[in-house]
Amino acid sequence: xxxxxxxxxxxxxxxxxxxxxxxxxxxxxxxxxxxxxxxxxxxxxxxxxxxxxxxxxxxxxxxxxxxxxxxxxxxxxxxxxxxxxxxxxxxxxxxxxxxxxxxxxxxxxxxxxxxxxxxxxxxxxxxxxxxxxxxxxxxxxxxxxxxxxxxxxxxxxxxxxxxxxxxxxxxxxxxxxxxxxxxxxxxxxxxxxxxxxxxxxxxxxxxxxxxxxxxxxxxxxxxxxxxxxxxxxxxxxxxxxxxxxxxxxxxxxxxxxxxxxxxxxxxxxxxxxxxxxxxxxxxxxxxxxxxxxxxxxxxxxxxxxxxxxxxxxxxxxxxxxxxxxxxxxxxxxxxxxxxxxxxxxxxxxxxxxxxxxxxxxxxxxxxxxxxxxxxxxxxxxxxxxxxxxxxxxxxxxxxxxxxxxxxxxxxxxxxxxxxxxxx
Amino acid sequence: xxxxxxxxxxxxxxxxxxxxxxxxxxxxxxxxxxxxxxxxxxxxxxxxxxxxxxxxxxxxxxxxxxxxxxxxxxxxxxxxxxxxxxxxxxxxxxxxxxxxxxxxxxxxxxxxxxxxxxxxxxxxxxxxxxxxxxxxxxxxxxxxxxxxxxxxxxxxxxxxxxxxxxxxxxxxxxxxxxxxxxxxxxxxxxxxxxxxxxxxxxxxxxxxxxxxxxxxxxxxxxxxxxxxxxxxxxxxxxxxxxxxxxxxxxxxxxxxxxxxxxxxxxxxxxxxxxxxxxxxxxxxxxxxxxxxxxxxxxxxxxxxxxxxxxxxxxxxxxxxxxxxxxxxxxxxxxxxxxxxxxxxxxxxxxxxxxxxxxxxxxxxxxxxxxxxxxxxxxxxxxxxxxxxxxxxxxxxxxxxxxxxxxxxxxxxxxxxxxxxxxx
Numbered sequence: 001x002x003x004x005x006x007x008x009x010x011x012x013x014x015x016x017x018x019x020x021x022x023x024x025x026x027x028x029x030x031x032x033x034x035x036x037x038x039x040x041x042x043x044x045x046x047x048x049x050x051x052x053x054x055x056x057x058x059x060x061x062x063x064x065x066x067x068x069x070x071x072x073x074x075x076x077x078x079x080x081x082x083x084x085x086x087x088x089x090x091x092x093x094x095x096x097x098x099x100x101x102x103x104x105x106x107x108x109x110x111x112x113x114x115x116x117x118x119x120x121x122x123x124x125x126x127x128x129x130x131x132x133x134x135x136x137x138x139x140x141x142x143x144x145x146x147x148x149x150x151x152x153x154x155x156x157x158x159x160x161x162x163x164x165x166x167x168x169x170x171x172x173x174x175x176x177x178x179x180x181x182x183x184x185x186x187x188x189x190x191x192x193x194x195x196x197x198x199x200x201x202x203x204x205x206x207x208x209x210x211x212x213x214x215x216x217x218x219x220x221x222x223x224x225x226x227x228x229x230x231x232x233x234x235x236x237x238x239x240x241x242x243x244x245x246x247x248x249x250x251x252x253x254x255x256x257x258x259x260x261x262x263x264x265x266x267x268x269x270x271x272x273x274x275x276x277x278x279x280x281x282x283x284x285x286x287x288x289x290x291x292x293x294x295x296x297x298x299x300x301x302x303x304x305x306x307x308x309x310x311x312x313x314x315x316x317x318x319x320x321x322x323x324x325x326x327x328x329x330x331x332x333x334x335x336x337x338x339x340x341x342x343x344x345x346x347x348x349x350x351x352x353x354x355x356x357x358x359x360x361x362x363x364x365x366x367x368x369x370x371x372x373x374x375x376x377x378x379x380x381x382x383x384x385x386x387x388x389x390x391x392x393x394x395x396x397x398x399x400x401x402x403x404x405x406x407x408x409x410x411x412x413x414x415x416x417x418x419x420x421x422x423x
Numbered sequence: 424x425x426x427x428x429x430x431x432x433x434x435x436x437x438x439x440x441x442x443x444x445x446x447x448x449x450x451x452x453x454x455x456x457x458x459x460x461x462x463x464x465x466x467x468x469x470x471x472x473x474x475x476x477x478x479x480x481x482x483x484x485x486x487x488x489x490x491x492x493x494x495x496x497x498x499x500x501x502x503x504x505x506x507x508x509x510x511x512x513x514x515x516x517x518x519x520x521x522x523x524x525x526x527x528x529x530x531x532x533x534x535x536x537x538x539x540x541x542x543x544x545x546x547x548x549x550x551x552x553x554x555x556x557x558x559x560x561x562x563x564x565x566x567x568x569x570x571x572x573x574x575x576x577x578x579x580x581x582x583x584x585x586x587x588x589x590x591x592x593x594x595x596x597x598x599x600x601x602x603x604x605x606x607x608x609x610x611x612x613x614x615x616x617x618x619x620x621x622x623x624x625x626x627x628x629x630x631x632x633x634x635x636x637x638x639x640x641x642x643x644x645x646x647x648x649x650x651x652x653x654x655x656x657x658x659x660x661x662x663x664x665x666x667x668x669x670x671x672x673x674x675x676x677x678x679x680x681x682x683x684x685x686x687x688x689x690x691x692x693x694x695x696x697x698x699x700x701x702x703x704x705x706x707x708x709x710x711x712x713x714x715x716x717x718x719x720x721x722x723x724x725x726x727x728x729x730x731x732x733x734x735x736x737x738x739x740x741x742x743x744x745x746x747x748x749x750x751x752x753x754x755x756x757x758x759x760x761x762x763x764x765x766x767x768x769x770x771x772x773x774x775x776x777x778x779x780x781x782x783x784x785x786x787x788x789x790x791x792x793x794x795x796x797x798x799x800x801x802x803x804x805x806x807x808x809x810x811x812x813x814x815x816x817x818x819x820x821x822x823x824x825x826x827x828x829x830x831x832x833x834x835x836x837x838x839x840x841x842x843x844x845x846x
Contacts, residue, residue, distance in 0.1 A: 036491065044489045054474045066467045066679040068459065096519045101705040108531060112545070112569070122535070122545050138703075145703045146535070252706070256489040259711040280561075280568045282524040283675070286709060288682040 003415060004333030004351075011419050018412040022365065025405050030366030032402040037186070037344035038393040039253055043313050046306065047255050050296045055288050065287035072275055077261070077290040083300035085219060085249060086231060087265045093274060096285040099250035099262035103213060104142050106246050106264065109277055110176070110211065111146055115270070116243050118209040121146075121176060130168065130178040132160035134347055134375030134386045136186040139179040139215065143377075150377035151175070155188060159196035166203045173206035177213055183229050184218035187347040187375055187388035189340020191227040201235035201244070212236075214247045220307050221253060222342035223314045233265060242267040251293060253344065254303060254310075261285075261293050311342075317391040320399050321346045328407035334414035346389040347375070351414035353384045361409040367402045426838060427756030427774075434842050441835040445788065448828050453789030455825040460609070460767035461816040462676055466736050469729065470678050473719045478711050488710035495698055500684070500713040506723035508642060508672060509654060510688045516697060519708040522673035522685035526636060527565050529669050529687065532700055533599070533634065534569055538693070539666050541632035544569075544599060553591065553601040555583035557770055557798030557809045559609040562602040562638065566800075573800035574598070578611060582619035589626045596629035600636055606652050607641035610770040610798055610811035612763020614650040624658035624667070635659075637670045643730050644676060645765035646737045656688060665690040674716060676767065677726060677733075684708075684716050734765075740814040743822050744769045751830035757837035769812040770798070774837035776807045784832040790825045 006014065057065045060076050072078075073094025082089045095102045111127075114120040121127045128149045131140060135155075143150055151168065153160045159182070169175050180200070182192040192200075200212055214232055236244045243266070250262035266274070278284075297303045322339055325348065329335040337348045350358050355372035362369050370388040373379040389406070391399055429437065480488045483499050496517025505512045518525045534550075537543040544550045551572045554563060558578075566573055574591065576583045582605070592598050603623070605615040615623075623635055637655055659667045666689070673685035689697070701707075720726045745762055748771065752758040760771045773781050778795035785792050793811040796802040812829070814822055 038491050041487060041490075044487070047489075051477045051480075057474075064464060064467070066470070066681050067464075068461050068675075068680040070681075097709045098705045098707070104704040108535065111535060112531065141703045145700070252491075256711065257491040257706065258489050258493075259709045277568070280564045281527040282521045283680065284521070286520045286682045286712065288679065289709065289712065 002331060002333035003411065004418065008419065008422050011415055011422075015412070015415045015419065018408060018415060021408055022361065022412055025365045025408065028366070030401060030405065032366060032394055032398050033368045034390050034394060034399070034402050034406070035368045035370045036393070037253070037390045039257060040313070040393050040395070043310055043392070044256060046309050046313070047296070050255065050292060053292055053295050055292050056295060057288060057291065059291070065291055068283055070287055071279055071282075071284040073263070073285065074287050074290045074294070077294045080294050080297065080300060080303075081249070081263055084303055085216070087233060087247070090268055091233065091271055092263055092265045093271060093278070094285060094290055095262040095264060097252070097258070097260050097262060097289070099215070099217070099248045099252070099264070100138055100142075102262050102264045103139070103215065103246075103248055106213075106274070107142060107146060109274070110209070113277065114209070115211065115273070116209045124174065126174045128172065128175045130160070130165060130175060131377045132178070132180065133377065134187050134388070135179060136181060136215070137370075137374040139213070140377045143179070152377060152382070153178075155185070155190055157190065159190060159192035162196055162199045166199065169203060169205040169207070169210060171206055175205070176207050176209060177211040179213050179215070181215050181217055182232070183216060183227060184221055184340055184343025186217065186343065187345035188338045189343045189345065189347070190338070191341070192229065194230040197230035197232050198235055201232055201241060202239035210244060212245045214245050216247060216249050217253070218343040219249055220304065221310075221344070222307070223311050223318050223340070225341040227341060237267070243270050246270070254306065255293055255296070259289060261290055314392060316396055317399055318346065320396060321389055321391045321403055324400070324403035324407055328404075329410060332411065332414070335410050344390060344392055346391065348387045348389060348410070349385045350387060350410050351385070351417055354410070354413040354417050355381060355384045355387050357413040357416070358406075358409045359387060361412060362406055365405055365409070367405050369406070425754060425756035426834070427841065431842065431845050434838055434845070438835070438838045438842065441831060441838060444831055445784065445835055448788045448831065451789070453824060453828065455789060455817055455821050456791045457813050457817060457822070457825050457829075458791045458793045459816070460676070460813045462680060463736070463816050463818070466733055466815070467679060469732050469736070470719070473678065473715060476715055476718050478715050479718060480711060480714065482714070488714055491706055493710055494702055494705075494707040496686070496708065497710050497713045497717070500717050503717050503720065503723060503726075504672070504686055507726055508639070510656060510670070513691055514656065514694055515686055515688045516694060516701070517708060517713055518685040518687065520675070520681070520683050520685060520712070522638070522640070522671045522675070522687070523561055523565075525685050525687045526562070526638065526671055529636075529697070530565060530569060532697070533632070536700065537632065538634065538696070539632045547597065549597045551595065551598045553583070553588060553598060554800045555601070555603065556800065557610055557811070558602060559604060559638070560793075560797040562636070563800045566602070575800060575805070576601075578608070578613055580613060582613060582615035585619055585622045589622065592626060592628040592630070592633060594629055598628070599630050599632060600634040602636050602638070604638050604640055605655070606639060606650060607644055607763055607766025609640065609766065610768035611761045612766045612768065612770070613761070614764070615652065617653040620653035620655050621658055624655055624664060625662035633667060635668045637668050639670060639672050640676070641766040642672055643726065644733075644767070645730070646734050646741050646763070648764040650764060660690070666693050669693070677729065678716055678719070682712060684713055737815060739819055740822055741769070743819060744812055744814045744826055747823070747826035747830055751827075752833060755834065755837070758833050767813060767815055769814065771810045771812060771833070772808045773810060773833050774808070774840055777833070777836040777840050778804060778807045778810050780836040780839070781829075781832045782810060784835060785829055788828055788832070790828050792829070
C-alpha cells in the first residue's frame with residue numbers, strides 16, 4: 001500500500017516505527033561508502049597479472065617506446081581501440097590515464113583558441129552548454145570552472161529530451177555544446193536510442209562550432225546485458241557535421257582507475273588541429289603503459305572477455321541494490337528508480353524534496369552517499385529528489401547493510417515530508 | 424691562424440679545399456641525427472630492470488594505488504623528490520610523464536583564471552615574457568601559442584643578464600614571467616650563480632603576478648662536474664615573494680622520456696590553488712608509475728647513483744664534441760662555444776650570419792642538427808649564429824663523423840660569408 005495514501009495518524013505511527021529502526025542502525029556505528037563509482041579491490045585483482053608483464057618496448061614499427069616520440073599514441077594500441085570501438089585510427093588520439101583530463105583540455109582549447117576556426121569561447125560574452133540530467137558531476141564541474149551557463153535537459157528512457165535540445169540549439173548560437181554519456185548513462189544507466197544519436201548528429205545548430213562531448217565512459221561496461229550504440233562519428237559525418245563530435249573513452253574502469261589509458265576521437269580535421277596544439281603542450285603520453293595494456297589484453301576480444309569477468313563481479317551488487325529497492329520501496333509512492341543493464345550506478349528519485357534529507361540521514365548513521373544534487377549542474381537538483389547509488393566499491397555484505405539503511409532513510413525522509421505537507 | 428685574417432686569395436683557396444672535403448662527405452650518404460636531446464638506447468638500457476618490478480601497489484598509508492584517489496601524488500614518492508631536490512612535500516604536486524605539460528597547464532591556468540587573484544592574462548591587452556636566449560625552443564613555443572610577446576634576454580656566464588631583467592620588470596606590468604633553465608641550461612650548459620637566483624627572487628616587479636618558470640630539467644644531470652643551485656623557493660620566500668616561482672622537474676632524462684614522472688613545486692598558496700583547479704581537470708596522475716619509479720630507486724641516493732652511471736655514458740660523447748670543436752675550430756675566428764659541465768647540449772656560435780647556412784650544409788650531407796634559430800623566440804636568431812648540438816643519441820662513432828662534418832660546414836659557411844663580405 002502506498003505510504004502516500006496513509007492518513008496523518010498512520011503516517012505518525014509509521015514515522016515513529018521508522019525512527020526506532022533508524023536509531024537502532026545508528027547504534028551500530030556503520031562506516032560504509034556508496035558515494036563514488038570506484039571499482040572494488042576484488043575487481044582490480046582481476047587485472048593483477050598485468051604486473052607480471054615485462055613490457056616489450058619496441059613498437060611494431062621499430063620505435064623505442066621508452067624514448068621521446070609518438071605524440072598521439074602507439075599505432076598498435078590505436079588498433080586495439082579501433083577494433084573495440086569501431087573508430088578509425090586516424091580519428092583517434094591516445095592520451096594519459098584520464099579521459100576527464102582530455103575532455104577538460106578539449107574545452108580549454110575551445111576557450112583559448114576556438115574550434116573549427118571560430119572565435120575562441122573566452123572572447124564571447126556568454127557560452128552555454130546543455131546538460132542532460134541527472135548526469136555526471138565532474139562534467140558539470142568542468143563547464144562550471146569555465147564559467148559556462150549550464151541548461152538542464154531532462155532525460156527520457158531514450159536519452160536527452162531531443163525535442164527540447166533541437167529547439168534550443170536551433171535558435172541560440174551561444175549554446176556551444178552538450179554533455180552526453182550515451183551508454184549506461186551516469187547515473188541512470190540509460191542507453192541512447194538510434195534515433196537520439198541520429199538527431200544529435202544531424203540537428204541544425206545556430207552555433208557553427210557546436211560540440212557534442214560524447215563520453216562513452218561505459219562503452220563496454222555491461223552488467224546484465226550488452227547494448228548497441230549507433231556510431232555517432234559516422235552519423236555526424238553522414239549528416240555533414242563531422243566536426244561536431246568529440247568522443248572520449250578510457251580503460252579506467254577496465255584496467256586500473258589510477259593507471260588506465262584514455263583516448264579521444266573526432267573528425268580527421270579536429271584530430272589534426274588537436275594534435276598540432278598538443279604538440280606544444282606535451283611530449284605525448286606514457287607509451288609504455290599503452291603497450292603494457294595492449295600486451296595484457298592482446299586484442300579487443302581480450303578486453304571483452306575481461307569485461308565479462310567484471311560483469312560477473314558487479315552483478316551480485318546490482319542485484320542487492322535492485323532487490324532491496326524493490327522489497328523496501330516498491331509501491332510506497334516514496335521512490336522510483338531505473339534498472340540499468342550496465343554502467344556503475346543506480347539512480348533513485350525519492351519523494352519530492354527528500355533527497356538531501358535522505359542523504360543526510362544516511363550519513364548520520366554511517367553510510368556515505370553521493371551528495372544530493374551532485375547529479376545536477378551547480379549541485380542544484382530543482383526537485384531535490386535524485387540520489388546516485390554507487391554499488392561497486394563495498395563488499396556484498398556491506399552493500400546489503402548500506403542499502404537496508406538507505407531504504408529506511410528514503411522512507412523516513414518521505415514520511416516526514418508528507419507530514420510536513422499535511423500540517 | 425684565424426681564418427678571419429686571411430686575404431681574399433687565401434680565403435678562395437681555402438673555400439675550394441673545404442668544398443672538396445665537403446663533396447667527399449656528401450658521397451658517403453650519411454644519415455645522422457644530432458637534433459634533439461634524446462637519450463641513447465644504451466642510456467635507457469641502464470633502466471631496464473624497472474621492467475622486472477612487480478609494483479607494490481599499496482601506499483605506506485594503506486591506499487590502493489590501483490584505484491582512484493590521491494590527486495597530487497603518492498606521499499612517499501613526494502618524499503623521494505623532496506629528498507632529491509630539497510623541496511618540502513607540501514609545496515609539491517606529482518604529475519604525469521611530462522613536465523612540459525605541467526608548464527603549459529600552469530600558463531594556461533594563468534590565462535584562463537589568473538594567478539594570485541589577479542586578472543586572467545587572457546583578459547589583458549598584452550602579455551610579455553622574458554626569454555633568456557639562446558634557450559629551449561619548447562618553452563618559447565608554449566608562450567608563442569598563448570600569443571605572448573617574447574623579449575630576448577642575453578645570457579651571461581652567470582645566467583640571464585640581470586641588469587636588463589630588473590630594469591624591464593620594474594617598469595612594465597605587462598611582463599608577466601621569465602623562462603629559466605637554471606642548471607646546465609639548454610643549450611649553453613650555464614649554471615645560474617647564487618647572485619642571479621637571489622636577484623630573480625627578490626627583484627621588484629611592476630606586475631604583482633610576475634612568475635618565474637623555473638624548469639630545473641637538468642637538476643641532477645651532471646656530465647663532468649656537479650654544480651650547486653641556490654634554493655629559489657626559499658630565496659623568494661625570504662624576499663617576501665614566495666608566490667613568484669613555479670618550479671618544474673621530471674625524470675624524463677633519468678628513467679624513460681616516454682614514461683617518466685614529472686613534478687611541479689611552488690608556494691603552499693599556489694599549490695593549493697593549483698590543486699583546486701587540477702581537481703576539476705583530472706582524476707590525478709598514474710600512481711602505479713610513481714610507485715614503480717620509487718621502488719626502482721628506493722631513495723634519492725639511488726637516483727644519484729643512477730645519474731653517475733648516465734654521466735659515464737654521456738661523457739665520451741661530450742668529449743668528442745668538445746675535442747672536435749677544439750681541434751677544428753679553435754682560433755679560426757669562425758666559432759665560439761661553451762664547455763658545459765652537464766646537461767644535454769653544447770651551444771656553438773658560428774661566424775655571424777652563418778648558422779642557417781651551416782645547418783643547411785650539414786643537412787645536405789646527411790647530418791640533421793637542431794634548426795638554426797630554434798634557440799631563439801619565434802625561431803629568430805637576430806645574428807643567425809647559434810647552433811645547438813645534441814650529442815646524446817648517436818653512438819660515439821656516428822657522433823665523431825657528424826662532428827667532423829659539422830666543423831667542416833661551420834668553416835665552409837664562414838669562409839663563404841667572409842668572401843661575401845669582402846666582395
